[in-house]
Amino acid sequence: MQEKLGILGGGQLGRMLIQSAINYNMEVHILDPTCDAPCAALAHHFQVGDLKDFDTVYQFGKRCDIITIEIEKVNTAALKKLRDEGKKVYPQPEVIELIQDKRLQKQFYVAHGFPTADFILVDNIEDVLANTAYLPAVNKLGRDGYDGRGVQLLRSEADLPKAFDAPGLLEKLVNIYKEIAVIVARNASGEVRAFPAVEMVFHPEANLVEYLFSPAEVEEKMLKAAEAMALKLIEKLDMVGLLAVEMFIDTDGNILINEVAPRPHNSGHQSIEGNITSQFEQLLRAIYNLPLGDAAIRVPSAMVNLLGEEGYSGSPVYEGLHEVLRLSGAHLHLYGKNTTTPFRKMGHVTLTDADANILKQKALLVKSTLKIIS
Numbered sequence: 001m002q003e004k005l006g007i008l009g010g011g012q013l014g015r016m017l018i019q020s021a022i023n024y025n026m027e028v029h030i031l032d033p034t035c036d037a038p039c040a041a042l043a044h045h046f047q048v049g050d051l052k053d054f055d056t057v058y059q060f061g062k063r064c065d066i067i068t069i070e071i072e073k074v075n076t077a078a079l080k081k082l083r084d085e086g087k088k089v090y091p092q093p094e095v096i097e098l099i100q101d102k103r104l105q106k107q108f109y110v111a112h113g114f115p116t117a118d119f120i121l122v123d124n125i126e127d128v129l130a131n132t133a134y135l136p137a138v139n140k141l142g143r144d145g146y147d148g149r150g151v152q153l154l155r156s157e158a159d160l161p162k163a164f165d166a167p168g169l170l171e172k173l174v175n176i177y178k179e180i181a182v183i184v185a186r187n188a189s190g191e192v193r194a195f196p197a198v199e200m201v202f203h204p205e206a207n208l209v210e211y212l213f214s215p216a217e218v219e220e221k222m223l224k225a226a227e228a229m230a231l232k233l234i235e236k237l238d239m240v241g242l243l244a245v246e247m248f249i250d251t252d253g254n255i256l257i258n259e260v261a262p263r264p265h266n267s268g269h270q271s272i273e274g275n276i277t278s279q280f281e282q283l284l285r286a287i288y289n290l291p292l293g294d295a296a297i298r299v300p301s302a303m304v305n306l307l308g309e310e311g312y313s314g315s316p317v318y319e320g321l322h323e324v325l326r327l328s329g330a331h332l333h334l335y336g337k338n339t340t341t342p343f344r345k346m347g348h349v350t351l352t353d354a355d356a357n358i359l360k361q362k363a364l365l366v367k368s369t370l371k372i373i374s
């Protein structure tokens with residue numbers, strides 16, 4: 001491929017994107033704020049710099065032809081200028097701006113008739129205190145929250161001191177039956193494809209994905225409805241690229257959109273081994289305007305996030321690795337991070353098995369056997 005690829009962000013998502021980019025013979029340029037980022041030693045050109053700084057992003061983008069992101073917290077004004085000067089910027093900067101702010105995201109769903117949990121906008125903690133009738137609720141930061149760090153459950157008035165004193169949302173607590181995610185892709189010609197829905201199981205304390213199963217164990221009718229909803233959303237956004245749509249299925253069987261990410265996502269890692277086309281290859285096909293790949297499931301799979309063990313910080317030691325690698329269909333992905341901290345995403349293991357019950361047993365075994373200490 002002639003066109004040079006620029007990626008804003010050099011974490012594990014960028015790293016897995018590089019793996020696919022090599023197969024397409026793409027020249028990869030990465031910008032990331034840390035010199036030892038997971039992509040540092042792997043990109044053709046790696047630059048250390050602030051993703052929020054206009055000049056840094058603009059000068060970086062000038063050297064590339066197609067620019068994409070693996071993190072949303074980037075300078076969109078620079079991306080707009082690059083786009084206006086003829087660079088291909090996917091996802092489009094306007095879409096990134098909408099998604100950077102959960103308040104705008106939620107308002108977009110309401111304005112376009114997508115089902116989502118009821119919410120009110122709050123500007124500060126006083127607004128939260130003035131709306132105690134809305135509890136039990138989930139207080140969310142409008143901007144800059146990730147992996148559960150911008151989310152606070154407020155069950156009753158006793159929890160109010162935990163509320164955020166910043167612009168955000170107060171969202172009705174949903175009685176969640178299951179959390180699923182559907183990843184969809186769209187290329188510049190308007191072709192769209194959906195990955196079959198996966199089921200996400202969250203860590204009880206850390207609020208981030210602990211493991212997932214593909215396909216989700218949910219009624220077929222519901223899965224089809226979720227896929228249709230995600231496809232409708234990427235079309236409504238008029239977006240080119242990859243969109244991960246997180247959804248709740250509530251105990252009454254309603255499907256609600258929780259939030260979206262306009263990039264590769266933790267809920268699609270299993271696609272490398274489990275699907276005909278991976279989410280990473282699909283993103284490259286979408287932004288280079290190539291025909292999209294078949295996203296169908298090749299073999300049922302599970303993914304276990306390898307999180308830094310509580311109580312350990314420092315150089316990582318992977319305990320139980322041999323036992324895990326003895327399992328048939330176990331695939332290890334280490335992200336190359338030099339230090340582990342509690343709950344930090346250090347890698348993942350994908351497991352495949354035609355039998356859903358055996359798959360679950362394997363996932364639980366990995367979860368209980370593999371520990372990242374220091």
Ligand SMILES: Nc1ncnc2c1ncn2[C@@H]1O[C@H](COP(=O)(O)OP(=O)(O)O)[C@@H](O)[C@H]1O
Pocket residue numbers: 117138140145146147148149150151171172173174175176179202207246258259
């Ligand atoms: N309205 C809600 N009701 C119940 N649980 C919720 C609600 N909103 C979020 N959660 C829980 O918190 C998790 C993180 O929330 P989310 O908005 O996805 O934030 P993040 O950006 O950290 O992923 C969700 O995956 C879900 O488990």
Ligand SMILES: [Mg+2]
Pocket residue numbers: 246259
């Ligand atoms: Mg989320």
